Amino acid sequence: MIVMRLSTKGRYGVKAMLDLAIHTSEGHIALKNIAERQEISEHYLEQLIATLRKAGLVKSIRGAQGGYTLAQDPSQTTVGEILRALEGSLAPVDCVVEDEPFECTNATQCVTKKIWEKVRDSINDVVDSITLQDLIDDYKKMNNNDGYMYYI
Amino acid sequence: MIVMRLSTKGRYGVKAMLDLAIHTSEGHIALKNIAERQEISEHYLEQLIATLRKAGLVKSIRGAQGGYTLAQDPSQTTVGEILRALEGSLAPVDCVVEDEPFECTNATQCVTKKIWEKVRDSINDVVDSITLQDLIDDYKKMNNNDGYMYYI
């Protein structure tokens, strides 16, 4: 049983963005290619990337030979931005969602609120500290510079 | 939209444990009283406290005038123990659940795995650093020593 988990939206979103980042030299990439490489339903990924586009994280080119590219340099996009675009707030409970304070009605609830704020902040700190460039660097290290893809 | 959220199990569990801790001088406390004070369905709370009992975090006394008490000193029980007893692993994705490594089948997935490990560890660090005694101290501060209960 896992409860405090990300949905596939966030996970697929990060995978798709990393895929785009890795294949950035190939120009714009068709959704179909990303979906195949990352083993994600193409139609489902379409919905996710639409959200990423509206959030300004990717750019699209329509029509034949169209596709997607990152909207900015990989060092400028954090995992946190991707996750929050797709998942909304990463707060563990409603009462500590940023910008939308949910009113507490109970004293012990207010005591526990401090816990959830700390959890929320630590999650955001972690994901905001990791950029797509960091992931590319890790990916290249795993690739070990010999052309063989290690599936560790 | 919040996705990485705790279920009510974890939140209710912490509230119930704090309620027990605050009323510890009254001896064992009936579930009914906790449920009323914390505004939780009594039968639902019953299921949660059964889990806490099996985890060794509370003790029960059956029969009339029975009830529950903390199994150990409030300074010895962390929020993390309560949450993991009720919610299971706090890992954000399956592949980084402690003790149950879920096999990655994809190179980019393995790169992202490092993200989820960091998130998991930071969540656990936060909740393991907070004991019930810390919550009691916060509660007493809020109470402001004048007997009036502030609902901040």
Place this chain on the structure above:
DNA sequence: CTAATTCCTACCTGATCACTTGGTTTTCAA
């Protein structure tokens, strides 16, 4: 033109959360 591709809206389906229902068993107090 046509094939490839993005974009858009709606629908579906199985799982799960947050309970509820309806008991049985144990123990205290009168």
Place this chain on the structure above:
DNA sequence: TTGAAAACCAAGTGATCAGGTAGGAATTAG
């Protein structure tokens, strides 16, 4: 001894939602 209070137990339920499908319209390179 008996009634009530309480813990304990197992199964069902209704609404919501994650994770897709389905079906097409709009756009553009060749």
